[in-house]
Amino acid sequence: MKAAIYTGDEQIELRDVDPMKAEPAYVIVNTKSSGICGSDLHAYFGHWSRSEKRAHGHEVCGTVVEIGEGVDGFKVGDKVTMECFSHDGTCALCDQGHYNHCLGKGGFSGEGHGGFAEYTAMHASSLFKLPDDFTFEQGALVEPLAVCHRAVMQAGTTSRDRAVVLGGGTIGLLTLAAAKAAGVRETLITVKYPQQTEVAKAYGADRIVDVNEEDVTEVVKEWTDDLGADCVIETVGGASNFDAAVACARKRGTVVLVAGYFEPLEVDLRKIVWSEVVVTGSNCYGYSGREKDFDAAIEMIASGRVDPTKIVTHRYGLDEIVEAFRVSADKKSGSVKVHIVQ
Ligand SMILES: [Zn+2]
Ligand SMILES: [Zn+2]
Structure with missing residues (x-):
């Protein structure tokens, strides 16, 4: 079968690999749709560790074959x-x-290949069956939406809250959509590229801040009559965004970090002490309250409360994966979410 494997920094190659057999506790899935995630780009650029033997790709949907x-x-x-x-x-x-x-957590697909291959190995503990009327594209968007559902739940938002989302990529935009679905009072999101503005509008953001033109800290001050936002969800990473997130939060507000970090940062911690801002992380998904974030994401899509397909800007075949990564890595291409379709 064909599998796309990293071969070096900013290099990915389609290769012929041995077909997989279903190991105990695994199923083999005929891959139909898989998204290129920010973390895949971190691996592509060499910021994060990567396998150069097996295909990555964890935002996957397909049908069970074995x-x-x-x-x-x-x-x-x-x-x-x-x-x-x-x-x-x-x-x-x-x-x-x-x-x-x-404590016994394993990586996606075990020793097998992930979603950038013709077939994907999936562990029984990680599997979710989707409703029959789900499209493969919707199915491949459950994973990032579940990440965003958890981030919103980690913030402990209520219908009285004003929420700020830093970043207009996949996670930022789906966090905005999840926050709207959770019924928060008002939302503000920062964007950097025109395609992000379009999706933010489509998801009903109350205020969109273009970081090329406005300072989000100043805008939030004005937007909240100097109070600050009840919660801030930071999806970008880097020291200046951490500092901006804390600066945008009200006294005793919450900051949730759901960005990909790959090096220690020098940040300003003063306000966390003075203003008792609570800073927490959000790690993938699990249970948020009594519900699994994945089940919540599936329900949000099935009920039509969130249409995650609005973020998909590009679709490529597996044989076009080099171009797909190039477009995904360069936001000037107009990309938000790039999907590999088979
Ligand atoms: Zn992902
Ligand atoms: Zn365990």
């Missing part, structure tokens, strides 16, 4: 998607419901 030993509740032909890690279900953290912090 079922390994010990996998219950799934059958050949099921339309499925997966969480980007496996968990053991038996450790102390799983026992407490915090399975995204599982």
